[in-house]
Amino acid sequence: MRLSSYFLPVLKENPSEAQIVSHRLMLRAGMVRQNAAGIYSWLPLGHRVLKKIEQIVREEQDNAGAQEMLMPTIQSAELWQKSGRYEDYGKEMLRITDRHERPLLYGPTNEEMLTDIVANEWKSYRDLPKILYHIQWKFRDEVRPRFGVMRGREFLMKDAYSFDLDQAAARRSYNRMFVAYLRTYARMGLKAIPMQADTGPIGGDLSHEFIVLAETGESGVFCDKALIERDVLGEGVDYNADLQPIVDSWTSPYAATDEKHDTARFDALPQERQVAARGIEVGHIFYFGTKYSKPMGAVVSGPGGEQITLEMGSYGIGVSRLVGAIIEASHDDNGIIWPMSVAPFHVGLINLKVGDADCDKASDDLYGKLKAAGLDVLLDDRDERAGAKFATMDLIGLPWQVTVGPRGLKSGVVEIKNRKTGEKEELSVEAALNKLSAAKV
Amino acid sequence: MRLSSYFLPVLKENPSEAQIVSHRLMLRAGMVRQNAAGIYSWLPLGHRVLKKIEQIVREEQDNAGAQEMLMPTIQSAELWQKSGRYEDYGKEMLRITDRHERPLLYGPTNEEMLTDIVANEWKSYRDLPKILYHIQWKFRDEVRPRFGVMRGREFLMKDAYSFDLDQAAARRSYNRMFVAYLRTYARMGLKAIPMQADTGPIGGDLSHEFIVLAETGESGVFCDKALIERDVLGEGVDYNADLQPIVDSWTSPYAATDEKHDTARFDALPQERQVAARGIEVGHIFYFGTKYSKPMGAVVSGPGGEQITLEMGSYGIGVSRLVGAIIEASHDDNGIIWPMSVAPFHVGLINLKVGDADCDKASDDLYGKLKAAGLDVLLDDRDERAGAKFATMDLIGLPWQVTVGPRGLKSGVVEIKNRKTGEKEELSVEAALNKLSAAKV
Numbered sequence: 001m002r003l004s005s006y007f008l009p010v011l012k013e014n015p016s017e018a019q020i021v022s023h024r025l026m027l028r029a030g031m032v033r034q035n036a037a038g039i040y041s042w043l044p045l046g047h048r049v050l051k052k053i054e055q056i057v058r059e060e061q062d063n064a065g066a067q068e069m070l071m072p073t074i075q076s077a078e079l080w081q082k083s084g085r086y087e088d089y090g091k092e093m094l095r096i097t098d099r100h101e102r103p104l105l106y107g108p109t110n111e112e113m114l115t116d117i118v119a120n121e122w123k124s125y126r127d128l129p130k131i132l133y134h135i136q137w138k139f140r141d142e143v144r145p146r147f148g149v150m151r152g153r154e155f156l157m158k159d160a161y162s163f164d165l166d167q168a169a170a171r172r173s174y175n176r177m178f179v180a181y182l183r184t185y186a187r188m189g190l191k192a193i194p195m196q197a198d199t200g201p202i203g204g205d206l207s208h209e210f211i212v213l214a215e216t217g218e219s220g221v222f223c224d225k226a227l228i229e230r231d232v233l234g235e236g237v238d239y240n241a242d243l244q245p246i247v248d249s250w251t252s253p254y255a256a257t258d259e260k261h262d263t264a265r266f267d268a269l270p271q272e273r274q275v276a277a278r279g280i281e282v283g284h285i286f287y288f289g290t291k292y293s294k295p296m297g298a299v300v301s302g303p304g305g306e307q308i309t310l311e312m313g314s315y316g317i318g319v320s321r322l323v324g325a326i327i328e329a330s331h332d333d334n335g336i337i338w339p340m341s342v343a344p345f346h347v348g349l350i351n352l353k354v355g356d357a358d359c360d361k362a363s364d365d366l367y368g369k370l371k372a373a374g375l376d377v378l379l380d381d382r383d384e385r386a387g388a389k390f391a392t393m394d395l396i397g398l399p400w401q402v403t404v405g406p407r408g409l410k411s412g413v414v415e416i417k418n419r420k421t422g423e424k425e426e427l428s429v430e431a432a433l434n435k436l437s438a439a440k441v
Numbered sequence: 442m443r444l445s446s447y448f449l450p451v452l453k454e455n456p457s458e459a460q461i462v463s464h465r466l467m468l469r470a471g472m473v474r475q476n477a478a479g480i481y482s483w484l485p486l487g488h489r490v491l492k493k494i495e496q497i498v499r500e501e502q503d504n505a506g507a508q509e510m511l512m513p514t515i516q517s518a519e520l521w522q523k524s525g526r527y528e529d530y531g532k533e534m535l536r537i538t539d540r541h542e543r544p545l546l547y548g549p550t551n552e553e554m555l556t557d558i559v560a561n562e563w564k565s566y567r568d569l570p571k572i573l574y575h576i577q578w579k580f581r582d583e584v585r586p587r588f589g590v591m592r593g594r595e596f597l598m599k600d601a602y603s604f605d606l607d608q609a610a611a612r613r614s615y616n617r618m619f620v621a622y623l624r625t626y627a628r629m630g631l632k633a634i635p636m637q638a639d640t641g642p643i644g645g646d647l648s649h650e651f652i653v654l655a656e657t658g659e660s661g662v663f664c665d666k667a668l669i670e671r672d673v674l675g676e677g678v679d680y681n682a683d684l685q686p687i688v689d690s691w692t693s694p695y696a697a698t699d700e701k702h703d704t705a706r707f708d709a710l711p712q713e714r715q716v717a718a719r720g721i722e723v724g725h726i727f728y729f730g731t732k733y734s735k736p737m738g739a740v741v742s743g744p745g746g747e748q749i750t751l752e753m754g755s756y757g758i759g760v761s762r763l764v765g766a767i768i769e770a771s772h773d774d775n776g777i778i779w780p781m782s783v784a785p786f787h788v789g790l791i792n793l794k795v796g797d798a799d800c801d802k803a804s805d806d807l808y809g810k811l812k813a814a815g816l817d818v819l820l821d822d823r824d825e826r827a828g829a830k831f832a833t834m835d836l837i838g839l840p841w842q843v844t845v846g847p848r849g850l851k852s853g854v855v856e857i858k859n860r861k862t863g864e865k866e867e868l869s870v871e872a873a874l875n876k877l878s879a880a881k882v
Contacts, residue, residue: 039517069485094515099582
């Protein structure tokens with residue numbers, strides 16, 4: 001992409017409405033614009049990040065054996081009356097009446113709808129087990145939307161639902177999602193720690209929030225330092241194997257949000273391993289048994305003809321929220337620092353002297369070669385001062401910057417800068433190309 | 442994907458609520474289920490097709506130089522009051538009131554919102570020209586939703602908007618989209634014919650509908666047979682070149698929907714070139730000048746400081762509707778016939794005798810090899826009769842069927858069937874693999 005024709009409205013000043021750094025940087029880097037309270041448009045740069053995050057989430061759900069589908073945003077109120085949540089949900093639910101005076105709503109979640117679908121389709125135990133998921137926009141009419149996409153009203157979410165014949169099988173599904181979540185966040189360069197969460201009236205220990213540590217986090221969290229120092233999970237997970245040992249290894253060290261904090265257990269840790277910090281919730285997984293399958297009639301026949309009410313769980317990841325969470329976890333005073341896997345472009349290529357025949361030719365040439373190597377490249381071909389160009393690149397946070405200038409070209413080199421470490425080196429075009437190709441995820 | 446664990450609820454009987462063949466086949470093939478009038482869930486098989494169509498649309502928009510972004514589904518009523526369309530739109534617009542009694546609506550289209558965004562961001566002629574697009578769910582509260590996804594209430598649409606400094610530039614943007622649309626439909630195996638459409642009060646000739654011929658089409662169409670016999674556009678379009686000759690070559694032969702039909706011009710054609718048929722609208726492109734930029738204040742400064750009101754056009758493709766349109770254009774009595782480019786899976790692999798060690802081994806082996814060759818494969822590993830397996834494969838319409846049976850294996854062959862032509866041949870596993878790899882799009 002050539003910056004001269006790209007829709008990238010960067011802001012020099014900090015917008016006054018933004019209270020947290022991710023909101024500020026997303027506005028300044030021209031990633032989003034607010035259209036109404038808590039409702040955002042994703043401009044091209046922001047959209048690229050959103051899509052890359054969505055794709056990582058999708059791939060890891062698929063790897064774990066979940067099947068993608070897509071439910072609509074608008075739901076019939078009838079379903080929610082059946083489950084008993086229509087009244088409970090209160091004003092956070094956006095309620096709608098259509099031209100025929102039928103009550104609809106903008107789905108805040110999909111337990112009812114999917115349970116209704118499977119209740120109509122599945123008759124036999126042979127239809128189980130299954131994990132189904134979708135990635136769709138949801139709406140929650142927050143009283144006071146704020147923090148940009150971290151707490152918007154319209155937000156993109158991956159929600160998965162597991163259906164099993166008994167509790168032991170439900171736990172296996174739960175474990176699959178648990179491990180898939182660890183993999184998902186690790187691929188985005190995030191250290192997300194699973195913390196035991198409230199299970200409500202159902203009880204049991206099968207509810208975890210995944211929390212990213214960040215100073216601006218919405219809740220206080222307490223955990224054993226061992227969890228922060230752990231290596232993240234590698235690629236070769238066999239989802240058909242017993243995953244309980246992996247889950248146990250992550251859940252046995254102490255970790256809790258302030259809601260579930262157990263001071264005695266925390267204090268029993270050696271002092272140097274006590275971490276008290278703030279965190280951002282980026283996922284929540286939850287086993288809830290027959291809470292929805294019973295009222296919605298999701299029942300199948302067993303091998304002996306007996307009736308089995310399905311055991312269910314649900315598993316959410318806030319996809320649009322993750323864009324903000326990654327920025328909260330990875331930025332400096334100059335702007336965003338994208339991990340390679342979710343960067344809108346891998347490389348920012350700066351032509352220092354647009355209009356200079358040698359610089360133009362070398363830039364265009366390198367642009368073509370980097371793209372041919374499979375890298376996403378943003379070429380700054382604007383007629384601007386060098387300072388403004390460097391500032392824009394630092395702000396939008398592409399992992400690698402390559403600068404092509406007249407002086408370097410004379411000695412056959414370009415300058416490469418690593419956005420994260422700030423390290424710069426001069427390399428021949430050939431060597432630069434090799435280095436960046438190797439850095440590609 | 443293994444069919445034994447795939448969520449694919451096929452129906453043996455024709456559902457009574459479906460009036461047209463695409464709706465019938467999408468229900469029977471387990472692609473969609475209705476959740477409320479005109480509101481559908483896309484089950485895994487249907488979702489795969491939807492995503493493949495979406496991706497072709499995206500790639501061709503990108504090739505034409507359009508930039509992807511994403512606007513929200515919920516819009517503020519205020520924007521529409523500004524353009525004057527809030528009242529005009531009538532009951533088709535789904536109107537919503539939030540918890541703070543603010544009037545919102547579910548976007549049926551995005552001219553207002555995007556014009557408002559660019560009016561805030563662009564100040565100079567140097568910000569132009571641009572074509573921006575998004576692929577997002579829309580809602581139109583039809584009185585009588587019907588024909589499945591062909592005329593649903595919640596539907597997926599690609600809508601692009603062009604912004605230019607003058608009419609000549611606006612026509613160049615229009616031509617880019619015109620050509621991109623030809624390419625898009627061609628890649629899906631559709632012959633879509635551009636037909637002059639109503640421009641409303643603005644006048645001019647810059648409005649075309651793209652129509653696919655199908656017996657079940659909603660409108661009558663008339664055209665010169667030359668358009669049907671034309672070769673579709675190849676890949677190597679240079680969008681920076683003058684596209685007017687390509688556009689002219691498609692718009693000079695006669696073609697019109699019954700709304701714009703000119704009997705005299707049609708009758709002047711040699712009888713053997715007069716085609717009177719029915720058609721399905723799959724796209725609409727439209728130049729509308731300053732209709733929205735004027736009331737929304739989308740104005741930039743020109744080189745001499747003069748104020749320029751932007752010239753705009755909009756360009757829609759019904760992505761979810763295309764799933765139905767492709768089926769209308771490509772099916773037989775046994776089911777759907779997917780073109781390779783949008784098929785949910787490229788190959789249906791039938792293990793004729795599940796439980797037979799040789800058949801299982803050969804099937805699993807071929808399944809792995811086909812996937813390694815980059816093909817999407819659905820393996821029927823269910824313990825079912827051969828007849829039921831063949832019927833399912835014909836119904837869901839995968840382009841290639843490969844049957845592994847005990848008799849064939851004894852002589853070292855599998856059977857390959859082309860779903861479209863019905864041709865069958867026996868090939869060695871090696872030869873089958875080569876043939877299918879070569880057929881991949």
